[in-house]
Amino acid sequence: MDRNKMFAYHQWAAVEILKHIQSYGEEIYTREGANSFPSIEKMTAHVIGVEKLWLERMMGNKSPVFQQYDVSTTEKAIQAFMLLHAEMELYFASLTEEQWQAELEFTNLKGDHFRSTREEMHFTFINHASYHRGQATSFLRQFGKEGIPLDYLYFQKQNR
Numbered sequence: 001m002d003r004n005k006m007f008a009y010h011q012w013a014a015v016e017i018l019k020h021i022q023s024y025g026e027e028i029y030t031r032e033g034a035n036s037f038p039s040i041e042k043m044t045a046h047v048i049g050v051e052k053l054w055l056e057r058m059m060g061n062k063s064p065v066f067q068q069y070d071v072s073t074t075e076k077a078i079q080a081f082m083l084l085h086a087e088m089e090l091y092f093a094s095l096t097e098e099q100w101q102a103e104l105e106f107t108n109l110k111g112d113h114f115r116s117t118r119e120e121m122h123f124t125f126i127n128h129a130s131y132h133r134g135q136a137t138s139f140l141r142q143f144g145k146e147g148i149p150l151d152y153l154y155f156q157k158q159n160r
Contacts (some may be wrong), residue, residue: 003092003100003119003122004092006122006123006126007085007088007089007092007122007126008155008159009126009152009155009156010085010126010129011081011082011085012155012158012159013129013130013133013150013155014047014081014085014129014133015078015081015082016148016150017133017136017137017148017150018044018074018077018078018081019074019078020147020148021040021074021136021140022074022075022078024140024143024145026073026074028040028139028140028143028145029041029044029073029074031139031143033139033142033143034142035135035138035139035142036135037135039139040136040139041071041072041077043132043135043136043139044071044077045068045069045071046132047128047129047132048069048071048077048080048081048084049066049067049068049069050066050125050128051084051088051125051129052064052066052067052069052084053066053067053109054121054122054124054125055084055087055088055091057104057106057121058091058104058118058121058122059091060104061106062104062105062106062107063106063107064106066109069084092122095118099118100117100118100119100122101117101118101119102117102118103115103116103117104116104117104118104121130150133150
């Protein structure tokens with residue numbers, strides 16, 4: 001799949017899930033539930049921090065530090081994702097195909113060493129976020145709320 005389409009889908013899905021959660025009120029966003037994170041808010045802080053790590057790795061930083069974002073409300077989370085994604089878009093647009101395919105070395109937060117292309121890193125962080133959007137839906141169901149369809153087909157249908 002085309003990288004630009006994949007990233008556009010990722011941007012759309014990140015905002016759509018947060019807007020949907022926002023429609024239920026901030027209490028749902030911060031409510032604690034049974035999952036690998038205590039709340040959607042804490043999970044969101046993890047996702048955006050990890051996305052920034054991947055951007056830093058893609059930019060050649062071999063050992064980036066996890067950055068905290070203010071995602072204390074759904075609105076702040078939406079804005080934070082939009083700003084980070086704009087930064088990512090600018091960087092991605094500057095890369096040549098050769099740079100997308102070049103292997104970079106990095107060390108993860110556990111100290112494990114890896115070699116990956118930027119293209120592989122790109123897929124990795126998008127896949128990671130999709131996994132956590134599924135967790136957000138799991139939280140919503142625990143709280144008696146409905147999720148929304150975020151499959152690529154729905155993005156494609158809205159953005160043709």
